[in-house]
Amino acid sequence: MEFTGGHILSIGQFDRGDISRIFDVADELRPYAQRKRITRVLQGAILANMFFEPSTRTRVSFAAAFNLLGGEVRETSEIRASSLTKGESLYDTARVLSGYSDVIVMRHPEAGSVAEFAQASRVPVLNGGDGPNEHPSQALLDLYTIRSELQAQNKLVNGMKIALVGDLKYGRAVHSLCKLIALYDNIRFNLISPPGLELPDEVHKQLTARGHRVEKYHALGAGINNVDIVYVTRTQEERFPSQEEADRYKGLFRLNQSVYTQNCEPNTVIMHPLPRDSRANAQELDDDLIENPNLAIFRQTDNGLVVRMALFALVLNVVDAVHDHSQPVTWYTAKRTPHR
């Protein structure tokens, strides 16, 4: 795709060359995300960060990414506060807001709303999540993390083995990630979900059509043997056909250090789109994994920042100018856990 001036609406718009380009730019911007230098290349530019649905993490990540390139951020964080509640069309909202800003990030609860909005916008629009539909920057940061983690082990995305765990039916993050990974070659997918929450047929077929090997499981165990990546997502009890059914599968999708040691390789990478539910009754990643060096969940969110910086730099066409507008950092910067 031509990035300059374009919208980022769906992972379907990318080919492998586009993804390489985004990741190369992200690599180049890492020193700025890590506060080794600062850049002012977007000084004077305005991001309209429009969140018509609550999301602290994604909202702050996009906005911080824009600030790190030197730009200013205007923000809305709730639909109640908006003219949309007075019957204003997405068309009008887009025409107006695109007069105030240089680029817009939009999150909205309705599928397709961001694409409709983008059609009327006079500036590039980045999809920050349109309900159950798409959340392209999440899929990109997940794949970027997979690539980085595998690189550190001298492996490639091509040929890797990945286990996807949890609610694979409704999880938007998992669907987008599958479609993105499907672009690569010779992947082994282990799909581990409760019965009834399997990956939709349509996504499954996209994987097999591209020649990837796909295997289904209904419990942790064999499915996480000998894989490079375990990607865990929320398992919600209320989505089981009955409470009886839910009780039958209780604990079968919960990854903790002992399950990991019994089943995984010593360097299997653990990922999760976050937020994870840390309450006792949730069945996701256990707290005892925190010391596990392969737990990559916070490297994922760190990577979200550089991937979003890369998207802004590409659509606003400043990749080559970033370093020219750079300066040394003048303040104390924490020793962060290094990105890999």
Added chain:
Amino acid sequence: MEFTGGHILSIGQFDRGDISRIFDVADELRPYAQRKRITRVLQGAILANMFFEPSTRTRVSFAAAFNLLGGEVRETSEIRASSLTKGESLYDTARVLSGYSDVIVMRHPEAGSVAEFAQASRVPVLNGGDGPNEHPSQALLDLYTIRSELQAQNKLVNGMKIALVGDLKYGRAVHSLCKLIALYDNIRFNLISPPGLELPDEVHKQLTARGHRVEKYHALGAGINNVDIVYVTRTQEERFPSQEEADRYKGLFRLNQSVYTQNCEPNTVIMHPLPRDSRANAQELDDDLIENPNLAIFRQTDNGLVVRMALFALVLNVVDAVHDHSQPVTWYTAKRTPHR
């Protein structure tokens, strides 16, 4: 008026010289609003953008205007989040906030609240709308748009013909605009409203006292013949004396392309303060007007940005310094629909 250090509370404080001054400055700042250059003249200055009532459009417009001059913005968008709910007086709020900022924009649901607030403030205060009372920047951007649109047709505000359509009784925007236009000479006002929603006598008399011609109508048609501007505002069914009455007038105030072609001049400009209700049962501007080049509603919101930049530049006395602090734009800028 003396702009430097002054408050902008009411359109009643302006004479024609003041308005000319604001519009001249707005003209000068257009290249910055259109991202042809950037300016950092307000670098280090802080706007406190205090919206004690929801409003995405106006809030973002003021804040973006301040960012475009190089300043920073602190914001509040809801009364719930505020000390005002704990019984703090406007006096105290103003004393405190004016210690944190260089200029304050305030929206508040109560008439007169912003003027009361301004009395206690140690920095200039701009009224962003005080309930049913005043919203001076809206009236200014409306008149600035009228002036620009007429200029493009080699016409002047003096001597123009304008039709005002909709709820003229309660519409704050219409009242302020009437008072502002009344300062000019020899205007023809066609007032088109449902019975019971006519312009208040007090405003009507201000128009005739200044020698303008005023005619009343209860339907579109003759009233929009041969006018330079049609300014449409919301017609709310619930404001009719009875549903029966509302039904009798159904559709009589709805402007669409066919009504326009039948009644208007080929260059009659269509305006609306926005947001417009785009739901099917609303009786405002139809979607089929979108291709009409005389539909000026998004040029209005674009103009809102430059008019607000002009107000900030005037009260903070940086008009002459803007260009000295300017720089070239380093990023991709969308080809916006040109301002006229």
Added chain:
Amino acid sequence: MEFTGGHILSIGQFDRGDISRIFDVADELRPYAQRKRITRVLQGAILANMFFEPSTRTRVSFAAAFNLLGGEVRETSEIRASSLTKGESLYDTARVLSGYSDVIVMRHPEAGSVAEFAQASRVPVLNGGDGPNEHPSQALLDLYTIRSELQAQNKLVNGMKIALVGDLKYGRAVHSLCKLIALYDNIRFNLISPPGLELPDEVHKQLTARGHRVEKYHALGAGINNVDIVYVTRTQEERFPSQEEADRYKGLFRLNQSVYTQNCEPNTVIMHPLPRDSRANAQELDDDLIENPNLAIFRQTDNGLVVRMALFALVLNVVDAVHDHSQPVTWYTAKRTPHR
């Protein structure tokens, strides 16, 4: 304490040398708070201003302080908008947000939450108030104000006499201030509260253990005779054991000009942590004190700005670089009531 890279969680972490250091830096930063010059020393740095509880004043004060040093601010103002409501742990929130920012201010309704959060954060954390527990920047700005006001009268904190008035049992601000003042020498504390709302024994003992003189009162009058400072805080009727009891004490803790003239020295300084309830039934500071030059309540909030600037400058280690990154102010600056 070592400020660089450290957290500011509790006033218990400071000794008198630390306090002197903070106040010296605050003194140095006053010209920037008063817009005599601007500084860009934190250009490129990001503050995550996380308010998981509403607070306009404190939130805007921290954020404006950061802007005045040249940094950018990302913000959250409500718990509803946050992943915390989806069961995310403070640990996870801290790991993630500290990847997006260079320093974090956090307010949260639960005691101890900010310290727990800080343990997981990769960047310095400043406590913006953790429920009933601590609000260290408030205590610091109060003491800084006391010091400044006494300096203007050629007096010292050592040896001063202070009356504390109102709900001394539950008032977080009063407890923290007591602990901070206790570090100085030879203070006279007059504790004036309704019966049942006395200072907790634990705090009282800290004062006497350090050799300060402490006297209790149940009404204004003798307790505010011959003191340097009267520090008034909210008296809440609902905290009395019964309405009958509340009625018995009605008006006994209300400071107005006539009570002041009868009982105080002509230069006794009046303070309040704000917001004060200005509704008629509240028993705090009367409006007729507004002309009293010893009413220091807005000097307190102004001082809050410089004290918070000092905390940021210290933990990010830019104190010595502030002036090197300074520039003249280019815009109109209001003649503020001078700080003392």
